[in-house]
Amino acid sequence: MAGPLPIGEPAPSDGSLPNQVAIDASSRTLHAYLHIPFCRVRCGYCDFNTYTATELDGVSQSTFAQTLIGEIALSARVVSDAGLPKRKLASVFFGGGTPTQLPASDLVAILSALRDAFDFAPGAEITTEANPDNVDVDYLQQLVGGGFNRISFGMQSAVPEVLATLERSHQPANVPSAVTAAKEVGLATSVDLIYGAPGETLEQWRESIEAALSYGTDHISAYSLIVEEGTKLARQIKSGELAEPDEDLQADKYELADQLFAAAGLNWYEVSNWSRNSATASAHNVAYWASQDWWGYGPGAHSHFGGVRWWNAKHPAAYASKVAANESPALGREILSDQTRLEERVLLEIRMSQGLSIDLVKQLNADHAKLISTFIADELIDARAAIGGHLVLTLKGRLLADSLVRQILA
Template identity: 45%
Template sequence: MNTVLPLLPAPGVPAGSPGPDALPDRARTGLTTTPFGLYVHVPFCATRCGYCDFNTYTSDELGPGANRSEYAGTAITELRRAAATLGPDLPTVSTVFVGGGTPTLLPADDLAAVLGEIRDLFPVTDDVEVTTEANPETVGPQSLSRLREAGFTRVSLGMQSAAEHVLAVLDRRHTPGRAVEAAHEARAAGFEHVNLDLIYGTPGETDDDWAATLDAVLASPVDHVSAYALIVEDGTRLARRISRGELPMPDDDVLADRYVQADATLTKAGLAWYEVSNWATGDAARCRHNELYWANANWWGVGPGAHSHVGGVRWWNVKHPAAYADRLAAGLSPAQDAEVLDDADRALETIMLGLRLRDGLPLTALSETGRDRARDSVARGLLEPSAHEAGRAVLTDRGRLLADAVVRDLTD
């Protein structure tokens, strides 16, 4: 069972302040040898997409320290706190991921300042991967060139669809074609890696719409594609529209067909799957930051609502940008709560994450019951027979369609 984190406050921090102000010795074991990344959450969006339940805010007036103009400085304050907490022997940063929200609503100079502070505070690998997410309408040749000059190596553009009516249902602001244009601009700016994010199964999307979207992706200079089934989250505008009968609920069979179509199209074009929802042209094009998550390595999440994990200790920040900024301004940790994962928790997460990867996971990671169920999954065509004989659990094509169910079966 997870346990409440027994942490002592750092010097100068009032007793009872939540957060990882003093990591336990257990969490520090292997700190400098375990892959380490930094995630920076930018919580601002120009508008809220109808399907989105992320921790994002459309207003630019969220209180002192919470608006866009001051946000980079607030994030830098937490970065300094992270370095003080993790030191004196700091882990080497191998990946940085700036996500949101829409990070590129901030000026490129602000994002450059955050990255510059990371380099000042932490040792950084020579081949560090630095990603920013971006909505296509919030970037252009000038801003992309500035980001590349600052050291960003990878950009992930939210395309979702090439069909105008599908974008309208999703409440996306960019026009069809803009994401592909932005991908070309990113390449021209010198970005080594360019990803397009897609969503399939939107109400009203046809087979031809999805095929046209995939064709548009392949006509762009990308080396990575992420494709996710539309999930209707409670409390979103999309969920309300569906509950009122304005739109139909996404059909599971259609979602499966879309996935099969995407996999076949992308594979034929030379993009191989390496995680259930991600395809890349080769190992160098994979998102190393996400691979760090899937390997359950270490990362520090900066920003409102951001989650962190170091050595089996997990914590998460307060969600509202104003509360986040106020805590940091007062010299307090922005963490809202924390937990320590025991060996059973970590073993479970290893299975849940590892099974979604192309390489799968060793059968020894499963319990005896799990290994028995793995043999049954091979018989049902969900796990690859040859990999099983070699001592690994690897999803078949059919198994990928039922990945969540396979994980539940092997871990219950």
């Protein structure tokens, strides 16, 4: 959860939701995100809402699981009082921060509280993010015993110099051993990569891609490095100590990744995500992109139910004191207009390989016919899919997705 929280109206202290969340709710699936805001050290590029032990000042990691369980109890009450239909959780995602900073028994206890409150739909995807440094077979076995079935490791790069520039603490060799251990205990696996660290060459990026592919994971995410305001990396670039990422080189890196992933049988299903098949795509992330309902638990977490969005107090201490007082930790909320909901759908759905419905473009842009033909002529979208009513990005289009969105919403 990068940057400051949005500005909205204050959220009610009992957490109650407006009636509109119940409209059409049975056509939407239910999901849970749990934010674990702890890291052993902070990586120089990261501005997520996460804290190292020295930054925590009065917040105890050992009571955090109980606090999250308190919010889970509140959510069960709020969901039932809002007149929502009974829905089981279709996916659960522990993110951060580094969820695996907590003992496995804490993650299992939190998951068990969610199961008691909502139950899990058959085949529910239960994922945790992990730093390759702090898991071993015993830890992973406890997760599987508690119901986890997927793990996503922050790998970022296989090249020691690049990891050093990113200020990553893990040893490159820990990634394959962590992935192997995860597979051994039966977890589906994913790794995250970052391309564009200052000084990273195309050859170094190829090395990272090939290493990631050699681990045989079911899924890979590859993110273009974002230089976030206020991070150490941003300061190093500003002072000239490190070079700014080069846009053309970033595009070459994206193309190389797509080509090597596809050759290895991993196909894109979202601009930054590749999977072996639709069953190994991240069901949880797909739910975000399809504007389903999710409750985000933990400090700074965002939730969304049927066009109502709310967000929790950002600091773990402020969050914990609300939950301890039996109050909702939500700080603000926003009730999205129909127009904003349509615009958000464009932003999210255009990034998916299944594409954006051209009907949606028609609703938002009077000049849609001309726009679509220009996109086809410029080879930004697939002509055959467009005839079938879907706007599906080509490789060139994926590199320019934001510009297409701006033109559609102009």
